[in-house]
Amino acid sequence: MQLYNLQKCSPNAFGGLLGPLLALFPLDVVLFPGIPLPLHIFEPRYKEMIGECLDQKSLFGVIRAQESTLADVGCTAEILAVTKTYDDGRMDIVAQGRERFELLEVNQERPFLRGEILYVADEPEKPTEEERARAIELHRQILALANAQQDLPEGDDPPLSYHLAGSLPLDLDFKQKLLGLRSESRRIQTVIEYFEGILPTLHRAVQIRQKAGGNGHSH
Incomplete structure (x- = not known):
């Protein structure tokens, strides 16, 4: 995964030739198109940024x-709702992923970061029907181990791979890799390989918990 060192980014190396700058919210999160993201906005620079996005519907x-x-x-990300506001300007919002972008250059002229993007x-x-069915079944097995259920979206918006990966607390390096892949076929194949790799470990963890829970003694 290519990374940009913020200490080395020039203020505006591209001079705006690639169109309007996009306000950036750096987080230890990987957001997929179509997946909701609740956020608590408390830092002054991000209160300013989100305020502008709300005013400009950007x-x-x-x-x-x-x-x-x-x-x-x-x-x-598009802001779907402001669910709570606070007297000091903090707010809770729900955003939703829209489109992937490649970050070309970081601009630091404002209190919050902005980026030149493509x-x-x-x-x-596209994946085969067999691949889609396999990915869905593996996802169902993972949810079953957590005693959870989840409805799948109809159609391909968002793409199935994003829903399957975005609905689970998976490794962020894996999610970042998935976000960078440029075909649904490769993403579904990658999801299948990842799910097949983690399921044995999840099964063992459940078995250990069950054994530990069954070792109590009644009096």
Whole structure:
């Protein structure tokens, strides 16, 4: 995964030639298109940023941050609702992922980061019905181990791979890799491989918990 060192980014190396700058919200999160993201906004710079997005009905970009570096691919987010406001200007919002973008350059002229971006389009390659069914079944097995159920969205909006990965607390490196893949076929294959890899570990963890829970003594 390519990362951008914020200490080395110039204020505006591209001079705005690539269009309007996108406000960036660096988080230790990977957001997928179509997936909701609740956020608590409390830092002054992000209260300013979200306030502008609300006033202008504009998007902002969610991009994974690790210490002083940013990932090279993120996802735009649309604010769906402000669920709570506080007297000191803090707010709770629900946003939803919209489109993937590639981060080309970081601009630091405002209190919050902005970025020169290019939107990332998918290649037309689609998964087979067998691959889709396999991915759905593995997802169901993972949910069953947690005694959970979840309805799948109808159609392909968002793409199935984003829903399957975005609905589970999975490794962020895996999620970032998935976000960068440019075809649904490759994403579904990657999801299948990942789910098949973690299921044995999840099964063992459940068995250990069950054994531990059955070792109590009655008096």
